[in-house]
Amino acid sequence: MNTKNCPLIFSLLLCCLPFFASGQKAKADKLYKELGYKLAIPEYEKLEDMSLEEMIKVANSYRLNHQTEDAQLWYSHVVEQTDEPIYHLYLAQALQSNGYLKEAKQYYLEYHRMLGGEATDKRGELLAEAIDRIAEFKHSGVQVENETGINSENLDFSPAYFQDGIVFVSSRGTGGRKDKWMDENFMDMFFAEKNKDGSLGEPKPFSNELTTKFHEGPVVFAQNDHKIFFTRNQFVKGKRKNSKEGIMKQDIFMATKTGKKWSEAVSLPFNTVENEEVHPAISPDGRTLYFSSDRPGGYGHMDLYKVEFKGGHWGSPVNLGADVNTPGNDLFPFVHDDGTLYFASDGWGGLGGLDIFSTYQFNDTTWMRAQNIGAPFNSPKDDFGLILNTSGTEGYFASAREGGSGEDDIYSFKKGAPMADKQKKIRSTICVFDGEDNARLMGAKVTVKEVLEDGEVVTLDDDFVMRLVQTETENEYILKLKKDLVNYKDQSQPTYTTDENGEFTMELKEGRSYRFVAEKDGYEVAEEQLKVADLGSENNFCIPLDSKNCLMLDGITSNEKYRDKAVPGTTVTMINLCTGDELTVRSDENGEFSFPCLECGCEFIFKGEKSNFKSGAAELSTIGKDCKSGEVLAVNLLLAPVDKRELLFASNELRAGAVVELQNIFYDFDKYYIRDDARPDLDKVVELMKEYPTIVVELGSHTDSRGSKEYNQQLSQKRAEAAVDYIISRGIDSRRIIARGYGENQLRNHCADGVKCTETEHQFNRRTEVKIISNDEPGLEVKYIDNKPMRIDKAYFGN
Numbered sequence: 160m161n162t163k164n165c166p167l168i169f170s171l172l173l174c175c176l177p178f179f180a181s182g183q184k185a186k187a188d189k190l191y192k193e194l195g196y197k198l199a200i201p202e203y204e205k206l207e208d209m210s211l212e213e214m215i216k217v218a219n220s221y222r223l224n225h226q227t228e229d230a231q232l233w234y235s236h237v238v239e240q241t242d243e244p245i246y247h248l249y250l251a252q253a254l255q256s257n258g259y260l261k262e263a264k265q266y267y268l269e270y271h272r273m274l275g276g277e278a279t280d281k282r283g284e285l286l287a288e289a290i291d292r293i294a295e296f297k298h299s300g301v302q303v304e305n306e307t308g309i310n311s312e313n314l315d316f317s318p319a320y321f322q323d324g325i326v327f328v329s330s331r332g333t334g335g336r337k338d339k340w341m342d343e344n345f346m347d348m349f350f351a352e353k354n355k356d357g358s359l360g361e362p363k364p365f366s367n368e369l370t371t372k373f374h375e376g377p378v379v380f381a382q383n384d385h386k387i388f389f390t391r392n393q394f395v396k397g398k399r400k401n402s403k404e405g406i407m408k409q410d411i412f413m414a415t416k417t418g419k420k421w422s423e424a425v426s427l428p429f430n431t432v433e434n435e436e437v438h439p440a441i442s443p444d445g446r447t448l449y450f451s452s453d454r455p456g457g458y459g460h461m462d463l464y465k466v467e468f469k470g471g472h473w474g475s476p477v478n479l480g481a482d483v484n485t486p487g488n489d490l491f492p493f494v495h496d497d498g499t500l501y502f503a504s505d506g507w508g509g510l511g512g513l514d515i516f517s518t519y520q521f522n523d524t525t526w527m528r529a530q531n532i533g534a535p536f537n538s539p540k541d542d543f544g545l546i547l548n549t550s551g552t553e554g555y556f557a558s559a560r561e562g563g564s565g566e567d568d569i570y571s572f573k574k575g576a577p578m579a580d581k582q583k584k585i586r587s588t589i590c591v592f593d594g595e596d597n598a599r600l601m602g603a604k605v606t607v608k609e610v611l612e613d614g615e616v617v618t619l620d621d622d623f624v625m626r627l628v629q630t631e632t633e634n635e636y637i638l639k640l641k642k643d644l645v646n647y648k649d650q651s652q653p654t655y656t657t658d659e660n661g662e663f664t665m666e667l668k669e670g671r672s673y674r675f676v677a678e679k680d681g682y683e684v685a686e687e688q689l690k691v692a693d694l695g696s697e698n699n700f701c702i703p704l705d706s707k708n709c710l711m712l713d714g715i716t717s718n719e720k721y722r723d724k725a726v727p728g729t730t731v732t733m734i735n736l737c738t739g740d741e742l743t744v745r746s747d748e749n750g751e752f753s754f755p756c757l758e759c760g761c762e763f764i765f766k767g768e769k770s771n772f773k774s775g776a777a778e779l780s781t782i783g784k785d786c787k788s789g790e791v792l793a794v795n796l797l798l799a800p801v802d803k804r805e806l807l808f809a810s811n812e813l814r815a816g817a818v819v820e821l822q823n824i825f826y827d828f829d830k831y832y833i834r835d836d837a838r839p840d841l842d843k844v845v846e847l848m849k850e851y852p853t854i855v856v857e858l859g860s861h862t863d864s865r866g867s868k869e870y871n872q873q874l875s876q877k878r879a880e881a882a883v884d885y886i887i888s889r890g891i892d893s894r895r896i897i898a899r900g901y902g903e904n905q906l907r908n909h910c911a912d913g914v915k916c917t918e919t920e921h922q923f924n925r926r927t928e929v930k931i932i933s934n935d936e937p938g939l940e941v942k943y944i945d946n947k948p949m950r951i952d953k954a955y956f957g958n
Contacts, residue, residue, distance in 0.1 A: 184213070194406065195339030196220035211240050222249055224341055225541060225559060225566070227256040227512075238266075244273040248283065255290065255511040256539050264290045280486040282506050289508025289531075296510055296533040301574045303535045306555070309351045309359045310564035313343060316557035317377035317438075317491065317544040318569055321384055324352035325546075325555060326365050327569055328376030336372055346374040348389070359571075368421040369414060373407070377438050377491070377544065381445045385416045388427075388439035388448065395426065402433045410436045411450055429466055429476050440492040440500075449492040449500070452476070459486040463502055482528045482670075483518055491543045495551065500526075503543030507531065511539035515556065528670040541567070585669055585691060587698040589655070590662035591677050594703035599661025603679040603704065606654045607665065610672040610688065667691045675702055681789040683707045684755065709756035710781055712792040716746045716767050719775070719797040725750025726798050729769040737761035759786040765796055770839075772798040841882060844929060845889040848896075855932040857897040858882045863924040864903045864912050876900030882927050897932065 187202035196219070203209065203217045218233035234250035251266035264287045271283030289296075309315065314330040332344030348365035369375060373392035380387055391412045393400035399407045410430035414421045430436050431454060440449040446468050451461045454476075462484040464476040483489065485506025490513070492502045498520065503513040507529050514537040516529040536542060538560040545556040553573040559566060591603040655663040667673060671691050678684045682704040689700050716729040729746040733754050738761075746752040746767075757763060759781045767775040775798040784790065848854055860879035862871040879898035887893050906924050910916035 187213075187216075190339065191216050191220070193339060196223050197342035198339050211237065214240075215246070218246070218249070222253065225512075227253045227540070231257055231259075242273065244270050247273065251283075251286065252505065252512070255286075258539060260290050260293070282486055285506070286508045292508075293510060296514075296531050296537060301535055301572050303570050303572045305563060306351075306359050306569045306571050307564060309349075309362045310568040312565040314341075314346070314567045315565060315569050316567040318546055318555040318557070319378045319380060320546060320548075321350065321380055322352075324350060324359060325569075326350050326378055326380075327362075328378075329362070331362075338374070345372065346376050348376045348378060366421050369424055374409060379439050379441050381441045382415075386413065387416070387421065388413050388441065389424075390437045390439065391424065393426070393430075393432065400432060408432065408435050411439050411448075428473050435461070438491050440494050442494050443496045443498070447494075448473075449479075449494060450476075451490045451492065458484040459488065459506060461488040461490055463489045463492055479526055482526045488513070491545075493544075493546050495547050496549050497551065501532070501545045501547070502529075503541075503545075504529065510534060510537045510542075512541040512559070513543045515542050515545050530670075536572070585667050585694065585698055586664060587667050587691075587694060587700060588662050588664050589675065590660075590699065590701040591657050591679070592661060592701055592703055593682075594705045599657075600679055600682075600704060601657055601659050601661055603657045603661070603677055603682075604654055605657065605663070605702070606676045608674045608676075609668075610674055667694075675700075677702045677704060678755075679704060680711055680791065681706055681787065706787070707756055708786050709758045710784055710786060710788075710790055710792055712754045712757050712779070712794060714746075714752050714754075714765070714794040714796060716750045716752065716769075716775070716796045716798060718772075719799040722797075726767075726769055726772060729767045729772075729796070729798065731796060732766045732768075733757075734764045734766070735761055736763065757781050757792060759784055765794055767796040767798050769798060771801055773801055774798070838885070841885050842889070845886055845891060848886075848891050853933075855895045855897075857899055857930040857932055858886075859899045859901050859928045859930055861901050861905055861924060861926050861928070862903050863921040864906060864910055864914070865921065868902055872900055872902035874900070875902045879927065 183202060183205055187199050187206070190196075190199035190202060200217060200220045203213055203220075206213060209217070214233060214237050218230055218237055221227075221230040221233060231250065231253035234246055234253060237246045238250055247266045248270040251263045251270060254260075254266065255263035267283045267287035267290070269283070271281070271287065274280055274283065309327070311329060311331045313332075314328075316328055318325040318327045326348055328346050329349050330338075330341070330343040330346055331349075332347065336345060337343060338345050347370055349362040350365045351359040351362045354360050364370065369387070369389070369391075371391065371394050373394045375391050376389055378387055378389040389412055390409050392407050392409050394407065401407050408431075411427050412424040413427055414424040416422070427436075427448075434452055434454040436450055436452045436454070438451045441447070442449070447465050448468070449463060449465050452464055453461050454464075457478060458481055463479045465479060466476045467474045478484065483500075483502070485504055487504065487506030489502055489504045489506065492500060494500050500518050500520075502516055502518075504516050505513050507514070507516055509516075509531045515532050517532050518526050518529045520526055531537065532545075536545065536556060538558060540559040540561070542556060542558045542560070545554060547554040553571070555569055555571050557567050557569050559568075589605060589607075591600045591605065592598060593600055655665065657663055667689075669691055673689050673691070675687045675689065676684065677687070683706075685702055685704050687700075687702050694700065712733075714731070716726040716731065718724040718726055725746075727746055727748045727750050729750070729752075730743060731746060731752050732741055732743045734741050735758060737758060742754065744752050744754065757779070762778065762780045762782065765777045765779065775796045777794050777796050779792060779794050781792070844856070848856070858879050860875040860882065862875045862878075864871075866874075876898070877900070879900050883893075883896050883898040886896055903924070907926075908916075908920055908923060910920050910924060
């Protein structure tokens, strides 16, 4: 060996080492700048002497690839050399994902302290508190299984329902281009059909038409799977669309399906070049799209937004607000049919990493504070992309939890009942007191309702109803399970009674609002609304009642002929002779009715009306009564039954040629259909003709004077025929009834051609009359009626 040249070679090596190191660093920095985090890691780790900046980049690269153990190691080195708060947060998050809860809490609180008490970022405090509450984040009765038939050693996540299976996103592939961020194949969409046993079959590529050489997915479907919204890189018609930094961002695209083919995907108009718009979700009615974005003006790195489709156009995205979004990442939304929004977040606190949360919309601008849905859906690792079936009893989600097939796996779950609301409940004391002397009131009734939207309330029980919902395909319906918000007035309301201390206790859900209606004999009914967030430290809420200068009345409607028989369904009107005011109620199934307040020092008249009964009346006075006594007044309203023969006819002998006008047979302008308010009187004709089978009648129809005489004649004939057809449809022989139109030939008032009249006056002329053609039933009588119509349709002008 020629040793003479060794010193020279050694000197050359020493000289070149800085250049090698400089080149190595430049290569690593270039990869990092181009978001090639996974590829940058080994290049940085080759450096013999790392700076703080380089250690931070290594730690960030591990974090952004969800390699929490390595991230923990490198952030622990970083925080030893810097007081920058954010790295304490990142270390805490890695520690929690790796199971070091005590240490994680310490760094969360350190992050909170470093930011200062006035900071808007409360993640340190929230996440530290969440560690103390981890035991509460449980959801029992749920079976979770890894869908091993579709999961690979790569990334498999974000399932979406499609036909008889799911479409999901995966980095499995056949080679080719790779994403430098994670050194994996670019994401593609795959479809797995459900097997007969409920498992998922072999995944297949979803659509060649929608696939590019870059990322596609996650997805959501609408219009019976004929429309797709999905995330994709801004790679349009073979050309990249880069941001100012040279990054090809991801945005939301849409395509429609015709036959078996998908149309060319189009970028939605609210997308931006400089920011990400990803993870679309669609509302049950298909009118609102939810997505995640890092656009300016949000609360954190990635926020949830919604955008509405109106008038054939997409509007401007609206941030969901601070009760949903955090200073961290809020991603992967899904909207269930009952209106619940599920999403993943690392900013609210939970078991670690991304956890799945739920919320719902309180009104057009406000969302309820997000709630962690607990284990087994959530784990110390990332959990996200939850979807539910219509009934909320089964679904899928993605997780990086231990024991999976690869990095992110898809899991299925089943449970015996719909997903339950896991919001924290606060035990509260509700009291009722006299507004004058502040004395607590025993025996007050308090009805409690939960407020969902402005002006709308529901009972505290989560009632669901099945509804048939029409799809965009003609005569096609799907069955959906929804919360019944429409019929809440018909539901029984939870009612509490105050005890000897004038109070009761109940549980209120955190973040909700409630309406309390309190009542007690001798007091005005009081209604108060409470936001649970406004409860004091003692969790008490008291309702004042003002004493009233009136007495309550309980009454009953009875049959005058049979005094022990009640007359349910009677319309009872109370007339206050002091003020002239009228108040109407209906007696219940026992014939009972009540009026909560009869003003003292006044006289009252009560009238009762019910079909097949003569009107009843009664008088009552509160003059001289002690309104502070709490006395409950009583009245028995007697109604005499009407003979069947008198239901339609009374006072004049029924004979051939006699004419009876039917009550309420009126017509809308230029129409001849039978209105709803006409059917009861036509039914009376049916009843009479069935009772007396020898009667033959003519139904004559009349118009008002507007329009030509020829046209009115034709219209009246059609109206008469419509009434006759209705009666025949009820079982009357067509030979016993004749239809005849009289046009405008028999007006009943001054409203002839050219005379200005009100709509009510014109409608008075549009009528149907019964004329007796023959009658073999002696002794029947007829009553002539000149009544006004019950309903005037102001929208119609003319016949």
